[in-house]
Amino acid sequence: MAIMNQTEPPVHAAWDDYVHIGPGTLGGRYMRTFWHPVYRAQDLQPGRAAPIQVLGERVTLYRGESGRPYLIAFRCAHRGSQLSVGWIEGDDLHCRYHGWAYGGNGQCVLQPGEDEDYASKIRVPAYPAEEHLGLIFVYLGEGEPPELRRFPDFDRPGVLEAPTSIERFMVRDDLSSNAKRKILCDNVKTLYGMK
Numbered sequence: 001m002a003i004m005n006q007t008e009p010p011v012h013a014a015w016d017d018y019v020h021i022g023p024g025t026l027g028g029r030y031m032r033t034f035w036h037p038v039y040r041a042q043d044l045q046p047g048r049a050a051p052i053q054v055l056g057e058r059v060t061l062y063r064g065e066s067g068r069p070y071l072i073a074f075r076c077a078h079r080g081s082q083l084s085v086g087w088i089e090g091d092d093l094h095c096r097y098h099g100w101a102y103g104g105n106g107q108c109v110l111q112p113g114e115d116e117d118y119a120s121k122i123r124v125p126a127y128p129a130e131e132h133l134g135l136i137f138v139y140l141g142e143g144e145p146p147e148l149r150r151f152p153d154f155d156r157p158g159v160l161e162a163p164t165s166i167e168r169f170m171v172r173d174d175l176s177s178n179a180k181r182k183i184l185c186d187n188v189k190t191l192y193g194m195k
């Protein structure tokens with residue numbers, strides 16, 4: 001049985017390479033310390049999978065029948081079939097080729113035709129994925145991810161008004177004209193990065 005090695009080849013990170021964001025690059029390591037919004041939640045219905053590319057890596061985004069989003073490797077560990085063309089049962093993604101199934105943590109949980117305990121030895125890369133504000137965010141860094149920043153104001157029903165700093169200044173009648181002028185100048189300078 002052929003098992004695919006999905007480990008990325010080593011990349012030599014040049015200290016002056018600020019352009020590339022693939023695994024192992026300087027910029028890539030930095031960008032992997034953040035959560036990234038990668039998909040509109042409404043476009044990924046329960047039981048569906050999508051092939052996507054994030055920070056130079058091809059991966060499989062899918063939503064389990066429970067509604068939870070997951071991000072795992074692009075290819076099956078068996079013969080490298082593209083996992084996004086597989087099917088979903090419960091929260092497991094089944095490979096279309098020989099039916100191996102993976103949980104959202106990348107652990108192989110089913111291998112029709114193999115010894116029963118062999119599945120426990122197979123795992124593909126998997127990454128944290130969370131839904132917030134109608135978007136699916138993923139984290140491709142190593143170790144425990146930082147907490148995904150929440151914006152509770154946007155979660156509430158209704159319309160949120162966010163006036164600009166200049167509009168806020170306009171409604172403050174208690175300031176003298178000189179103070180208003182100074183705040184306005186400061187705001188404009190901040191806006192355009194002037195000193």
Ligand code: FES
Pocket residue numbers: 076077078079080081095096097098099100
């Ligand atoms: S390629 Fe064989 S189960 Fe995926």
